Amino acid sequence: MSAHPILVIGAGPAGLAAAHAIASCGERVAIVDENPQAGGQIWRGGPGRWHDRRADALWEALRGNALIEWISGARIVAKAGEGRLLLDEGGTPRDLAWDHAVLCTGARELLLPFPGWTLPGVTGAGGLQALVKGGMPVAGKRVVVAGSGPLLLAAASTVRKSGGKLALVAEHQPMPELARFAAGLAISHRNKLAQAIRLGASIGAGVFHAGATVIEAKGDTRLRSVVVRRNGRDTEVECDFLACGFGLVPSLETAMLFGCRSEGGCIIADSTQQTSATGIWAAGESTGIGGVDKALAEGRIAGLAACGKAPSAQDLKARTQAHRFAGLLGKSFGLDKALRALCTPETIVCRCEDVRAAELMQHTGWRSAKLQTRAGMGACQGRVCGTACQFLYGWEAPGLREPVFPTSAAVLARLPDD
8 A cells, every 4th residue: 555654643542443453454554652652641551551451452462563663752843855754762863754644642631720730739630640650659648639521530549549648529510510421421321431430439438529629729839738619618628739630632733744624623534534634544532532432443443544444334333432422521521611710810821931811811812922922932832821822812722833842953953954
């Protein structure tokens, strides 16, 4: 089919499913991922540390396969000419040729600014979960998990199993909305409901509160406590860590590099997972937030399509079911506009450049704010503050400029002069 291996960008569930489908068709595949271990954020930690039999099964089928080249610890930096990409492979430049690619770039957490959110000890919900899985000790530490969405339970369960003391799990959505979500799971996604019940049971009694929102983090050189508002009353809770997240945002930088169209913050893909760019397919959270089942189903379909193969009826059924869950998830945990009030004029919005909301509120769009305040010009290149400004002010998302990720001059020197 191609003179070059089919690129699979991202080694999470979608990427592994796509690579398995491609290799099963007898095609060569190169898997590029910035992490040293396969698994992505959902199956973080690599082989031997997963708790999903599907991950183990995929790994057993992929490891040692002569058709697969693993390029781990590598980031795509820029285009290096027609049909070529420049990678930063642990500080070493690499020129990679491609004809076809499957984008499985996942998502990142949505972090909304509120007073004190930049204090040491405050992380995203998924961020704390990743740190704990990576070996950060939380045993004996008091932890508050807050925000909105199913990730809160998963993060809280990880903290509890690692010896942390859960002081509070504060879910912004009120109990009636959570009950409607549970009813939807009971109708069409009973396995998900059972999973949620198990996670809820694992965090212990009395710590989960619906309709509760952290409105401030307090501390000196690090976090000491948080202020939680529930039913119009504010309560201060002492803690060592606050894990606060409001869902996920698809990561679109690589898709923009390839010229893929997006809508509503997601890559547009057709029934075969093909994007608007020739020879490019996409799967997983980058096409819409929906969890591991969606990633696996779309990844397999995209991998087959990249080889010119049609999916089976079972593949299509699995994707349809996963899309239904994604719809229920979005409907139940959509962002409440009232959360904008958390960001006061003195709240830092761009933490890289210390830009406060009062400075940003004077502007009508991202471009003007960036030029006048340096917002989005730090290490994250607007990935955090740009998304926050979209929600806070209704601005368009920041545009892409290469290099996609910060890199060294030595790597950039490998780019062609034109």
